[in-house]
Structure formats: C-alpha cells, structure tokens
Amino acid sequence: DTGVSQDPRHKITKRGQNVTFRCDPISEHNRLYWYRQTLGQGPEFLTYFQNEAQLEKSRLLSDRFSAERPKGSFSTLEIQRTEQGDSAMYLCAVDSSLPETQYFGPGTRLLVL
Amino acid sequence: QKEVEQDPGPLSVPEGAIVSLNCTYSNSAFQYFMWYRQYSRKGPELLMYTYSSGNKEDGRFTAQVDKSSKYISLFIRDSQPSDSATYLCAMSAPFGDGQNFVFGPGTRLSVLP
Numbered sequence: 001d002t003g004v005s006q007d008p009r010h011k012i013t014k015r016g017q018n019v020t021f022r023c024d025p026i027s028e029h030n031r032l033y034w035y036r037q038t039l040g041q042g043p044e045f046l047t048y049f050q051n052e053a054q055l056e057k058s059r060l061l062s063d064r065f066s067a068e069r070p071k072g073s074f075s076t077l078e079i080q081r082t083e084q085g086d087s088a089m090y091l092c093a094v095d096s097s098l099p100e101t102q103y104f105g106p107g108t109r110l111l112v113l
Numbered sequence: 114q115k116e117v118e119q120d121p122g123p124l125s126v127p128e129g130a131i132v133s134l135n136c137t138y139s140n141s142a143f144q145y146f147m148w149y150r151q152y153s154r155k156g157p158e159l160l161m162y163t164y165s166s167g168n169k170e171d172g173r174f175t176a177q178v179d180k181s182s183k184y185i186s187l188f189i190r191d192s193q194p195s196d197s198a199t200y201l202c203a204m205s206a207p208f209g210d211g212q213n214f215v216f217g218p219g220t221r222l223s224v225l226p
Contacts, residue, residue: 004156031211033214040219042119042201042203042216042217042219043157043201045214045215048211050211056208056211093156096159098162100145100212101145101147101159101162101205102214103159104156104157104158105156106155106156107154107155109154
C-alpha cells in the first residue's frame, strides 16, 4: 500500500464527453505528479504540483486537460472533449521518503469509445 | 534517440534463473536511478533506488549503475513466478524547483514454474 488512492479505477466514456479523475494521498506530500501510460510504454509526465501550485506542464497536456490541487492535498485531472487517443492509464504519484523517488497510485484506466 | 531506452522484451525464463534487465540513457544530468515493478493493471511499485555508480543489493535484487557508460542494470537472482511483471527503469534530473522523471518503456518478464 503506497498510500495513494485514485478514483475511479476504470472509466469508459464516449468521445466528446468530459471526465474527471481524483488522486488522494493518505498523508501529506509536498509534490504530486500526474502521468499517462499507454500500452507497452512507461509513464509519461503530464504535470506536477508543489503543494497547491502547478509548477510544470508537459507538451502532452493539451488545452483540453486541466489539473488542480486546491488545498495541497488531493488533486483532480479533468479531460474535456475526450478523444480516442486519450485512452490510457492515468497515474498519480507523490514524493516518497527516499530522495527524488515517487510512490504511485493504482491508476485510472480510461477507455474512450 | 529516446532519452531512456530499455531492452524491449518480452523475456521468458525458467524459475531459478538469473535475470538481467538493462537500460541506457543519453542525458548526463540524470542523478537518481530507479527500478519499478508493475504488475498487470496496477501502478508501478518502487523496487530499487540508487544515486551513485556501483552496485546496490537488496535480497535477490541487485541494481547496477555505470554513469560513465550511461547504463543501468537490474539483476534478479533465483527468479520466482511471482517476479513475473513489467520492469520499468526510471531516472531523474534536477529541473527547476523539482526533478524531471523519465521512464523507460519497460521490459515484460515471465518466470515459468
């Protein structure tokens, strides 16, 4: 148990719909990351929060994607007007007690039909 | 050239075999090196972490880093069927106020009883 929960675990939606995912670290973590992982690939960085401030965004994060971490604890990732290419596992990670390493949540698997 | 390359696999070995998993990288700024294990439909789980060149051992697992060659390896001794998973190498470098994490595409390992 890494102490990071994600909800929902699976989501099936139709193209054009909006979806929102949630990441809940059990304890306080300064840094929170979102990644996307497609089949046969490693996680690809999307965005990163230091407390409630969103400090970095990847080029992968188009304007249809938005992430928030309003109180510096849980975070949400929203995808608007979903496309089939958005189908992937969306992973949340937090910094661990080891320097510069991360603990991952179980992920949300998104399928866009 | 991708920033991090990993032996693609899949790799299939008999129980008890020694497994060698390898990654190469191009960015000499990477300072921290990690191996994650990912079971099917789960989030990555931190397995090994190292900072300097050399070997680090933890039970049946040994992580090896050669910064001069930009090459890292993970060795698994006495492999077990429960080791069957995808193994992801990851590395990080300072970026702004945080770290830039980059993952390899993963090697799928099957240990046959």
